[in-house]
Amino acid sequence: MTFPGGVGISGLTVYDWETQDGVCGGSPHVHLVCSEAYIVIAGEGHVQTLTGSGYAETPLSAGTVAWFTPGTVHRLVNGDGRLRIVVIMQNDGLPEAGDAVLTFPARVLADPAAYAEAATADSAPAARRRRDLAIEGYLELRERVDAGDMEALAEFHRAALRLKASLLADWRRRWEAGPLLAALRTGEQLDGLLTGDPAYLLDSAIEQRTPQPRFGMCGHLDTYTG
Numbered sequence: 001m002t003f004p005g006g007v008g009i010s011g012l013t014v015y016d017w018e019t020q021d022g023v024c025g026g027s028p029h030v031h032l033v034c035s036e037a038y039i040v041i042a043g044e045g046h047v048q049t050l051t052g053s054g055y056a057e058t059p060l061s062a063g064t065v066a067w068f069t070p071g072t073v074h075r076l077v078n079g080d081g082r083l084r085i086v087v088i089m090q091n092d093g094l095p096e097a098g099d100a101v102l103t104f105p106a107r108v109l110a111d112p113a114a115y116a117e118a119a120t121a122d123s124a125p126a127a128r129r130r131r132d133l134a135i136e137g138y139l140e141l142r143e144r145v146d147a148g149d150m151e152a153l154a155e156f157h158r159a160a161l162r163l164k165a166s167l168l169a170d171w172r173r174r175w176e177a178g179p180l181l182a183a184l185r186t187g188e189q190l191d192g193l194l195t196g197d198p199a200y201l202l203d204s205a206i207e208q209r210t211p212q213p214r215f216g217m218c219g220h221l222d223t224y225t226g
Helices: 112-119 124-146 151-177 179-194 199-203
Strands: 008-014 029-031 036-042 044-051 054-061 065-068 073-078 084-089 100-102 212-215 219-223
Touching (some): 008 073, 029 151, 036 054, 044 065, 054 124, 073 124, 100 112, 100 124, 100 151, 124 151, 124 212, 179 199
Antiparallel strands (some): 008 084, 029 073, 029 100, 036 065, 036 084, 044 054, 044 073, 212 219
16 A cells, blocks of 8 residues: 555564574565665564664664665564564555565575575464575674775675566656556646645545454565555
């Protein structure tokens, strides 16, 4: 669902499945063109990130608002098993169209067919396998970044671009038809008000959507379509 301003919204209950390094949480991944915001509504945990500045952990608790820009490798950790978040995504439609890239090991990132197979998750066991494979690649990447090898992060970004290169033209069309169009409409409305014509206000309306559950990368998602 395109939320006001051309952003997307979803509800997230972070996975409480334990990972190979002893914590519970979701699948590490990166977004190529979308910023993401977390509004924490329950529970405690943190988000682990890898950026050009290195590794960091940001604590999350009820009331926290945190956001990050494209290129930030992020992993949600469910500290108390109750972490629930409202997620706001820039450029509604692009994340659903493949903007996210999971941190699978390099051998999987280099093979588009293997990546597509590993990224598919239509059941809890499949989502867990996907998460565990992303953790495997993430821990390898984090170890190199922790050692000061920032080229490792650049290599991952280049691999992500190669995987998604064929989708870029479609992403641009979606952006033009969604977020860009929303901004242009605001300009048209301002033009109308500036000339004393509020006629567009007669087209006002209210809409409602019910959540559609699915297995997300970081947890159980409630998404909204239409």
